[in-house]
Amino acid sequence: MSTSDRHETVITVKSEQETIALAAWIAERSQPGTVLALDGDLGAGKTRFSQAFAAAIGVAGVVNSPTFTIIKEYEGTKLPFYHMDVYRVSMPEADELGLDDYFFGEGVTIVEWASLIEPLLPPHRLELYIEHCGGEERRMTWTGIGQPYAAWCRQLEQMGAITDES
Ligand SMILES: Nc1ncnc2c1ncn2[C@@H]1O[C@H](COP(=O)(O)OP(=O)(O)O)[C@@H](O)[C@H]1O
Numbered sequence: 629m630s631t632s633d634r635h636e637t638v639i640t641v642k643s644e645q646e647t648i649a650l651a652a653w654i655a656e657r658s659q660p661g662t663v664l665a666l667d668g669d670l671g672a673g674k675t676r677f678s679q680a681f682a683a684a685i686g687v688a689g690v691v692n693s694p695t696f697t698i699i700k701e702y703e704g705t706k707l708p709f710y711h712m713d714v715y716r717v718s719m720p721e722a723d724e725l726g727l728d729d730y731f732f733g734e735g736v737t738i739v740e741w742a743s744l745i746e747p748l749l750p751p752h753r754l755e756l757y758i759e760h761c762g763g764e765e766r767r768m769t770w771t772g773i774g775q776p777y778a779a780w781c782r783q784l785e786q787m788g789a790i791t792d793e794s
């Protein structure tokens with residue numbers, strides 16, 4: 629597998645419900661070792677996406693932003709779910725966390741503010757950059773690096789999701 633196998637697609641969602649549906653679509657395809665790297669300003673919807681994802685893999689109860697705990701682990705009925713928020717972590721601190729145990733573990737990982745620790749991310753991952761466009765509208769840039777992520781992005785594009793070169 630090569631990281632040169634890469635695909636990017638832009639999807640504009642009109643409602644929170646569409647974000648939830650996309651999270652469920654990704655959750656359905658997730659496996660042990662799946663890694664999602666989320667970025668976007670405060671309020672873009674990184675945590676909301678993570679909550680919908682968690683629900684879709686069968687995590688019961690409340691999933692909050694792990695800003696202060698950095699990493700929270702949940703048991704889903706389908707897979708364990710590792711939810712990270714690295715906003716307050718320095719690179720040297722992040723390097724001490726042993727993140728590879730999560731990335732290459734039994735569960736699926738979502739990292740909020742992932743670009744802050746880019747050198748520590750696994751080479752194959754699905755990146756999602758969310759931009760607030762007013763109201764519930766969000767512009768989502770999906771970048772699949774390596775497989776199966778690049779294929780997922782091609783499928784998302786073909787599903788008739790709105791692509792936008794602007
Ligand atoms: N299309 C959408 N996708 C995601 N969140 C949305 C959407 N529309 C409205 N929201 C709202 O925007 C807020 C996003 O907050 P949050 O997920 O905490 O952002 P972040 O984690 O990126 O800082 C939530 O209150 C959510 O209900």
Ligand SMILES: [Mg+2]
Nearest residue numbers: 674675693740
């Ligand atoms: Mg958040």
